[in-house]
Amino acid sequence: MQDTTMQAETRGLALPDEPDEMDAERFARLTDGILASITQVIDGKPDAVRSALITLLAEGHLLIEDVPGVGKTVLAKALAATVDADVRRIQFTPDLLPGDVTGVSVFNPVQREFEFKSGAIFAHIVIADEINRSSPKTQSALLEAMEEQQVTVDGSSHLLPQPFLVVATQNPLEMEGTYALPEAQRDRFMMRISMGYPDAASEALMLRQRDIQNPLASLDPLVTTEDVRRLIAFARAVHVSPAIEQYAVALAHATRTHPDLRLGASPRATLQLVRAAKVWAALDGRSFVIPDDLRALLHSVFEHRLLATRTAQGQRANSGDAVATVLENVADTVRVPVAGR
CATH class of the missing domain: 1.10.8.80 (Magnesium chelatase subunit I, C-Terminal domain)
Known part of the structure; x- marks a missing residue:
């Protein structure tokens, strides 16, 4: 177990193929590998890394709130990089429309009917970057998706892929150009965490690492979406x-x-x-x-x-x-x- 985890930690390689059954030993091996892999990128923030993994396996959504430049988006990307799944990033801006998030119905002149074109929300992991920079109308496009794992457009409901996780980042409200998240939106986030500034040793290590290459580029997926479903089921049985x-x-x-x-x-x-x-x-x-x-x-x-x-x-x-x-x-x-x- 330790050898496999150390390989994931030092080289970012995928863990070996496992049997379909999920037991305590395999759960520990996979989750230790995910934590070790993310820690390659986010050094000195074990609580934030653990919270991100807990949110994924508890079928919730994560809100990361802090000042710009402390690694909010990097944490979201690192978590997404450990899972072999569909990952999409939405950069929330004041001119972003709800249809850009959920999708729209477009008329097909050949079929002479409207067909649904899915938006960026249709992914296993959605990184909603700077979510509070968009208008409340656009923010509300996430309400149904985050609670019911579906979106409804023009009276038709479309299911989202499973597992489904929204990792949103936001700047403090006193920052320029931000909108407060409504109570209904905040309540749909399982956890809110803050990154905080790194300690001196972690910041010095970041300077050395980033001078050579982007650590995110070295991360390989450790688990599939099916593995995540089994991890979720194992934790649900606690x-x-x-x-x-x-x-x-x-x-x-x-x-x-x-x-x-x-x-x-x-x-x-x-x-x-x-x-x-x-x-x-x-x-x-x-x-x-x-x-x-x-x-x-x-x-x-x-x-x-x-x-x-x-x-x-x-x-x-x-x-x-x-x-x-x-x-x-x-x-x-x-x-x-x-x-x-």
Whole structure:
């Protein structure tokens, strides 16, 4: 297992052919290879790399928010490069139209009928670059696709390929030329993460590597779309006890009654928290979820969905502060078995 992973890490080569069955050993081998491959490009950001993989295997969508130039798009491209799948990038701009994303119906003069021409959303992995630079009308074109894995044009629905993942990047709202994502759009993202600036050693390594070649060019696909489906199915089978389910519900309910929040976590947020926790547990080599899995993910899964009250904003309190309070209070009032069973 270590030899195979080291090959993927040092040379970017595809892992050898595997049998159709997915067991814990193969799950670990494939996921370790993916993490090692992405780390070749994104050095010093293990949490961000792990979050990207968790989102893919939990069938969610990832929002990467940070200032320009810290590697948001590179992380999205690195994740896409590890999967042998259809990958498309959409550069969101103010003049981008909804039809550019979903597709349009075009009249065929030979057949004398309208036919559907698919848009850029029809791919396994879609990189929505600088998503908040487009108008709200164009942003809304993603709503149905991200929730229902289909698009509807002129009354006809068209299914998207599976697996389907949107990795969106956005600049902070105080940047020039940005539009705030609506609440419905933010709620469809399973996780929001920030890259942050690299440490001095990682930035120096980047200078040496990029001076020779683009590390993305050395990445080869490690898994197929069928492999990803099996990885997803394996993580989905991770056990969640009734006590853990109650704990997840209690965490979500606490945000809905928090005095500093005017919008709490939705039921979709609770569902996605548990799905992400299953993948977290599987990556740790466990077949069951424990409370620490939920706690480790709560900020990235809940924080971007919550809205602080005007009073709280005036006191410089934000949704992250509210999540921290929820973690502290709910952990003291909900009895959860340590072993998760």
